[in-house]
Amino acid sequence: MTYVEDYGADRTRSLGPDPTLHDPVSITESELGAWTEVRQRSRLNESAIGDYTYLMEDVQLDFTTIGKFGNVAAAARLGPTNHPIDRPTAHHFTYRAAMYDLGKDDESIFEWRADQPVEVGHDVWIGHGAIVLPGVSIGDGAVVGAGAVVADDVAPYSIVAGVPAEPIRRRFPEDIAARIAATEWWDWDHETLRERLDDFRDLETFLDRHAPETADPATLD
Structure with missing residues (x-):
């Protein structure tokens, strides 16, 4: 890094x-x-x-x-992490208890957040x-x-x-969005992005050169 x-x-x-x-x-x-x-x-x-x-x-x-x-x-x-508001208090001393010298932390809350x-x-x-x-x-x-x-x-x-x-x-209209998505351009390698940079600067050029003529909007779901 x-x-x-x-x-x-x-x-x-x-x-x-x-x-x-x-x-x-x-x-x-x-x-x-x-x-x-x-x-x-x-x-x-x-x-x-x-x-x-x-x-x-x-x-x-x-x-x-x-x-x-x-x-x-x-x-x-x-x-942003939620607090367990179903408890008598929403304060995090109930699950970060060690911070306040009140006992062990409640790991179930951190697992709930990660889920x-x-x-x-x-x-x-x-x-x-x-x-x-x-x-x-x-x-x-x-x-x-x-x-x-x-x-x-x-x-x-x-x-x-x-x-x-x-x-x-x-x-974009659904048909245009589907055509763009069908290219999966975000998976192109760095050199390909460099070669096609100008195409990204104009929608019609990009569609003409890289997108299928039609694509099913249902694929966007």
Whole structure:
């Protein structure tokens, strides 16, 4: 991994195949793919991010998996840990008892949290300050608006926003989204991405050169 202190004003500084981490960050029992970037004060706990995914400042991931080419804006939180509100108190002294010299920790609570993972597909954009609650799945190509609170699953290539988050519109018509998804471009190697960079800059060119003429929208589910 490559550690750097700061980008400063230079937003074009190059990354590399090894993850780039901007101190300080906290990473616990997590996996980072190639060409990934984690900016200052972000925290990953039992999570994984795929190749080319980046996390801006102050992002928190708990029990979260993000696919390739993920875009996570600053101050987003995915999989915030729940408290056991069915107990007489929601305070964590009941399961972090050792911290307060009250006895042994209750590991069942930590197992319960781990059983509610967040699953995020490829090419997903999570907006600034968004919250994705435990147990939610977000499909490939989806967009989550800034400040949204996502309590329900998000369909592929859809845009959601609000509190609670609700569908706003589709990113592309279903037939176009299906054609894009059929290319599985996120699995292309680095050299192929370089060769086809210009094609990514125009939708029609990309579809003409790389997508099937038709694709079943049902495959998006």
